[in-house]
Structure formats: structure tokens, C-alpha cells
Amino acid sequence: MNYNVQDIAKLAHINLSSERNEMLNQDFGSILDYVNTLTSLDLQSQTIPTYHTQTLRPDVALDDNPRFSSNIKQNIIQEMPLVEEGYLVVKSVLKK
Amino acid sequence: MLPSIEQINQSYNNSSTTVKKVVEDILSTINSKDTEINSYTEVFNTEALSQAEKLDAKLARGEKLGLLEGIPISVKDAILIEGHKATASSRMLEDYTATYDATVIKKLKEAGAIFLGKTNLDEFAMGASTENSAFGATRNPADTNRVPGGSSGGSAASVAGDMAVISIGSDTGGSIRQPASLTGIVGLKPTYGRVSRFGLIAMASSLDQIGPFAHRVIDTAHILQTIEGRDEMDATSAQLETSQLLDIESIRQANVKGMRVGIPKEYFIDGIDADVRKAIDEVIETYKTLGVEFVEVSLPHTEYAVPTYYIIMPAEVSTNLARFDGIRYGLSELQNSQDLQEVYRASRAKGFGNEPLRRIMLGTYVLSSGYYSSYYGKAKQVQDMIRKDFTNVFAEVDAIITPTSPHTAFNIGEKVNDPVSMYLEDIFTVATNLAGIPGISLPTLSNSGLPIGFQLMTNHFQEQKLLTLAQAIDNIRYDKFNNQ
Numbered sequence: 001m002n003y004n005v006q007d008i009a010k011l012a013h014i015n016l017s018s019e020r021n022e023m024l025n026q027d028f029g030s031i032l033d034y035v036n037t038l039t040s041l042d043l044q045s046q047t048i049p050t051y052h053t054q055t056l057r058p059d060v061a062l063d064d065n066p067r068f069s070s071n072i073k074q075n076i077i078q079e080m081p082l083v084e085e086g087y088l089v090v091k092s093v094l095k096k
Numbered sequence: 097m098l099p100s101i102e103q104i105n106q107s108y109n110n111s112s113t114t115v116k117k118v119v120e121d122i123l124s125t126i127n128s129k130d131t132e133i134n135s136y137t138e139v140f141n142t143e144a145l146s147q148a149e150k151l152d153a154k155l156a157r158g159e160k161l162g163l164l165e166g167i168p169i170s171v172k173d174a175i176l177i178e179g180h181k182a183t184a185s186s187r188m189l190e191d192y193t194a195t196y197d198a199t200v201i202k203k204l205k206e207a208g209a210i211f212l213g214k215t216n217l218d219e220f221a222m223g224a225s226t227e228n229s230a231f232g233a234t235r236n237p238a239d240t241n242r243v244p245g246g247s248s249g250g251s252a253a254s255v256a257g258d259m260a261v262i263s264i265g266s267d268t269g270g271s272i273r274q275p276a277s278l279t280g281i282v283g284l285k286p287t288y289g290r291v292s293r294f295g296l297i298a299m300a301s302s303l304d305q306i307g308p309f310a311h312r313v314i315d316t317a318h319i320l321q322t323i324e325g326r327d328e329m330d331a332t333s334a335q336l337e338t339s340q341l342l343d344i345e346s347i348r349q350a351n352v353k354g355m356r357v358g359i360p361k362e363y364f365i366d367g368i369d370a371d372v373r374k375a376i377d378e379v380i381e382t383y384k385t386l387g388v389e390f391v392e393v394s395l396p397h398t399e400y401a402v403p404t405y406y407i408i409m410p411a412e413v414s415t416n417l418a419r420f421d422g423i424r425y426g427l428s429e430l431q432n433s434q435d436l437q438e439v440y441r442a443s444r445a446k447g448f449g450n451e452p453l454r455r456i457m458l459g460t461y462v463l464s465s466g467y468y469s470s471y472y473g474k475a476k477q478v479q480d481m482i483r484k485d486f487t488n489v490f491a492e493v494d495a496i497i498t499p500t501s502p503h504t505a506f507n508i509g510e511k512v513n514d515p516v517s518m519y520l521e522d523i524f525t526v527a528t529n530l531a532g533i534p535g536i537s538l539p540t541l542s543n544s545g546l547p548i549g550f551q552l553m554t555n556h557f558q559e560q561k562l563l564t565l566a567q568a569i570d571n572i573r574y575d576k577f578n579n580q
Contacts, residue, residue, distance in 0.1 A: 003461055005457065008457050008460050008461050008464070009457065011460050011464060012414060012444075012456050012457055012460040013418075013421070013437070013440040013441050013444055014441055014444045014445050014448070014453065014456065014457075015441040015442055015444075015445040016445070017445070020450070020453065023450065024453070024454065024457060027454055027515050028457070028458070028461075030515070030516050031406065031454075031458060031515060031516060031519075034402075034403060034406070034516050034519070035403040035406050035407050035471070035475075036403075037399070037400065037403045038400060038403050038404065038407075038474050038475065038478055039474075041397075041400065041474075041478060041481075043474060043477045043478070046477040046478075046480065046481065047477070047480075048473060048476045048477055048480070057328055057331070067196075067328075067329060068195075068196050069178065069196070072195055072196060075178075075193075075195035075196075076195050076425075078193070079192060079193065079195065079424070079425035079426075080424060080425060081422065081423070081424075081425070081428035081430045081431075082428075082430055082431070088423070088424065089430070090423060090430075090436065090439075091430070091433065091434075091435050091436040091439055092435075092436070093436060095435075
């Protein structure tokens with residue numbers, strides 16, 4: 001069991017304070033020890049099942065989905081952290 | 097205890113009370129009790145009263161009200177009601193307003209139910225005590241020094257504390273059944289897919305299921321009948337066959353003679369409180385007098401259920417909670433960050449509490465390159481073995497009986513610093529979610545000390561059988577304690 005919580009935090013896109021780093025270092029070992037009880041099972045002959053087969057629906061784009069109220073677009077824009085002229089503002093994705 | 101749905105409906109239609117009076121009384125109870133209990137994150141005073149007045153006007157015109165019209169309901173704050181906050185009890189969504197109605201909400205609105213407000217939960221439904229909420233812990237109305245269970249602890253406390261007739265919660269590993277048990281009410285987790293999850297803030301999508309809390313079993317049947325069924329917005333929701341539909345009158349009659357119920361030996365282990373064991377034994381003896389036959393059965397992979405759950409669930413949590421990135425909605429550090437990566441990292445660090453953080457990290461680890469097959473792959477294999485255990489047993493029996501929790505409600509703060517001990521709270525409930533089968537927790541016939549619940553489970557989509565069995569004990573309990 002090799003892990004470094006700072007590396008995992010980087011993968012999970014979360015900054016870790018030193019307190020949280022310490023907390024996770026403590027908890028991770030005991031949680032992983034616990035879930036490792038599965039290693040005692042012989043799973044050689046066991047396949048990985050695929051459940052939850054889904055009924056697919058036609059993939060249709062609707063401008064006015066009757067499932068939502070007519071002001072859904074406005075409601076969603078209202079929840080955005082920063083908007084300019086009706087568009088979501090993000091930091092530049094590509095570095096200069 | 098507040099009256100049942102049917103009793104309230106009758107009193108509206110025979111004019112012995114008004115909708116406004118019922119709603120006002122409950123709002124007044126919330127006002128006086130909830131400062132201490134903290135079951136609600138938001139109460140819809142004005143809206144609830146205005147809806148009540150509209151229904152009273154309908155009665156004044158001589159019209160009758162349908163069964164759910166004017167029934168006061170609380171809703172776990174992880175389920176969206178358009179125009180109201182949906183916080184999931186997290187700083188991440190503290191200022192988020194839902195932009196649409198969850199399918200269950202849409203259906204309950206169409207049936208005329210009155211929403212009283214949103215109830216507290218463990219942040220993003222992660223916990224078994226409702227202490228993980230960013231808005232403070234909820235207390236158990238039976239003993240305010242103790243937890244109400246979780247994660248739907250606010251929902252359970254609102255019903256147990258007479259601050260709602262019904263509550264709608266969600267159950268991923270026991271989050272409806274365990275709080276129902278600890279607060280002394282009924283909590284139903286339907287078969288996976290029976291109720292649409294559209295508009296439920298997702299925790300672990302393959303395990304999450306919405307269900308009701310009530311004082312009486314028959315009320316959970318009425319609610320299930322209203323909210324169940326195929327929904328175009330949830331690809332995993334099921335089109336129910338006629339044989340799977342509920343027959344409420346048959347549930348009411350609770351004819352259980354000749355039913356066979358399994359007692360899984362792996363669930364009756366050392367570590368169960370003596371009082372819990374005694375209360376379950378009393379239920380079993382009572383069932384026997386009603387003609388139910390009991391047989392010992394084995395679910396051999398029971399001990400692996402919690403470790404399996406704590407791999408599959410965090411894996412799905414880390415995936416589902418990736419959407420909270422400070423870009424489109426929720427808490428955002430956009431304005432305080434230099435670049436895009438920092439927006440993600442700073443927003444997520446500030447928005448998530450410790451338990452979501454633990455699970456996101458654990459999920460990220462078990463899904464990471466080199467570890468995927470030894471954790472997630474293995475857990476999915478064991479999940480299949482657990483599921484087959486149940487299928488095998490249900491070939492022999494109609495239902496299974498177990499305790500819901502090994503003990504009664506524990507003290508606030510008792511387990512908060514020990515994640516593994518908190519995870520073990522789910523010991524009797526997680527297998528149901530892993531197998532996708534329905535489960536119900538209801539109070540035993542014990543009426544001294546803290547509430548003790550028991551759990552019944554049946555095979556997929558056999559809620560009719562489940563509720564019929566539950567109703568038999570519910571009837572006896574009601575006659576014994578509430579009708580003297």
C-alpha cells in the first residue's frame with residue numbers, strides 16, 4: 001500500500017492544508033486496512049458483472065424541454081460565479 | 097404522534113379541521129422545537145401557508161381533497177425544489193438555488209402535497225449521525241443528547257419530532273433506515289430503480305435511492321405509489337410491471353399467514369445490544385402468532401459488505417463530486433485565483449468538509465492507475481457475490497429479518513473522530529444497497545428507553561410483500577401504544 005496524500009490531493013484537484021494533510025495521513029491507513037479485508041477472498045473464478053442495464057431513449061436535443069420551467073436558462077446563468085454578456089467566465093485554459 | 101395521511105385527509109374532507117390549521121400547528125411546533133433539534137435547514141412558512149389557503153378555498157367550494165393534498169412534507173436538502181436553496185448541508189452549495197424540481201418533487205407537487213421546508217443531513221449524505229453538516233448537528237427528539245442517525249437525520253427528526261407528517265430522504269448505505277431506527281419511525285428504501293433519482297444531488301449513483309419516512313407503514317406505501325415509476329430523466333429508473341405495483345388494501349389487511357422469513361445467522365452476532373436482540377426476538381415471536389414461519393438462512397459474504405461499500409461508494413463519490421469545481425455553480429474562488437487549476441483546487445478545498453474530502457481522496461486512490469483492479473475491480477466482484485447470496489436465500493424465503501442497527505442512538509460526539517467506527521454504523525444496512533433490493537426499518541414492539549428498529553428485506557421489486565409484513569407489526573404496535 002503505497003500512497004502519498006499530497007499526490008492523491010493533486011489528482012483530486014484539492015489544496016490540502018497541513019491540518020488536513022495530517023488528518024488524512026492518520027485516517028487513510030486505518031480505512032485502507034479495513035477495506036483490505038477483501039484480500040482474504042478467493043476471487044479467481046469470479047467475473048465482474050455488468051448490472052443496471054439501461055433502457056436507452058432517443059437522443060434528441062430539445063430547445064424547450066417541457067420537464068423544465070421556461071426560465072431554466074436564466075436560472076442556470078444566475079448560479080454562475082461570473083458572467084459576461086450571458087457567457088460563463090473562466091480563467092484561460094491554455095497557458096501563454 | 098401526528099395523524100396519518102388518511103386520517104388528515106379524512107379530517108379535511110369532513111371539515112373537522114382546515115389545511116391552514118394543520119400547517120399552522122406544525123409550523124408552530126417547528127418554531128418552538130427546532131432551535132434545539134435543528135432538523136430543518138430552511139422552513140417555507142409563507143409558501144406553505146399560502147398553499148394551505150388555496151386548498152381550504154377548494155374545500156370551501158365544496159370540492160374534496162385528494163389523498164396527498166394538504167399533507168405537510170419535509171424534504172432532505174439533497175433533493176431539488178425549484179427556487180429554493182439546495183445545500184446538501186455543504187458550504188460548497190450554501191448559496192445554490194435549485195434551477196428545477198426533482199422528479200419526486202414534481203410528482204408530489206402534482207399530488208398537492210405541501211412542502212414545509214428542507215431538512216439537515218450529513219454533508220453530501222456522507223455520514224451516519226447528521227453531525228457532519230456544515231450547518232450544525234441535528235439532535236434526536238427521543239433524547240437530545242443523542243444523534244438521530246444519518247445521513248437523512250434531519251428528515252427522521254422532523255417526523256419523529258412531529259414537525260412533518262412525512263419526509264423524503266435518500267439512502268445510499270442505510271441513510272433512511274438507520275435514522276428511522278434511531279428515532280423510532282418507519283423508513284423505506286425502495287428497490288434500486290423504483291424511484292427516479294433525477295434531481296437528487298448524487299453521492300454514489302449506482303446505490304442511491306429516494307424513499308419516505310413516516311410514523312405508519314401505510315403512509316410509506318402511499319408515498320411510494322406517488323413517487324415511483326419510469327422517468328425519462330433517469331435512465332436507471334424502472335418501468336414497473338403490473339405484478340410489481342402496490343395494492344394498498346391488501347397491505348392494510350396485512351395477511352402474513354404462511355409467509356416464510358429468513359433469519360440470517362451472520363446478522364445475529366456478538367456486539368448486538370442485549371435490548372436490541374430482545375426487541376427483535378419479541379417481533380419474531382409476534383410474527384409466529386400471526387402464522388409466519390421462520391427459518392435460519394446464511395448470507396455468507398455479509399462481513400465483506402462494509403469494506404466493499406467503502407470502495408465502491410467513494411469511487412463513485414470522487415467521480416460525482418468532480419462537478420463541484422468552482423466554475424459553473426456553487427462556491428467559487430474564481431476571483432481570488434491566478435489560474436484555472438487554482439480555481440479548482442481552492443474552491444474544492446474551501447467548499448468540502450472533512451468527510452467528503454476523505455471519501456473523494458479515497459475514491460481517487462482506489463480508481464488510480466495501478467490500484468483500480470485491486471480495489472474497485474475486486475469490490476465489484478464481491479458485490480456480485482453479495483447479490484447472489486440474497487438471490488439464493490430469496491429462492492427459499494419471502495423476506496429476511498435483521499436488526500437495523502446493532503444498538504440504539506449514540507451520544508453526539510461519541511464517534512465523530514473515528515471514521516471506521518462511524519462506517520460500521522452501516523453494518524446491517526449496506527448489503528441491501530449493494531444488492532439493489534428494498535429494505536424497510538420500523539419500530540419494534542419495545543416501548544421503553546430509546547427507540548429500537550428492525551429491518552425487513554425482500555427480493556427486487558417485492559415491496560408489496562415487504563410492506564405487508566411490515567404492516568402486520570405496525571398494526572399491533574399502533575393498537576398497543578397509541579390506541580389505548
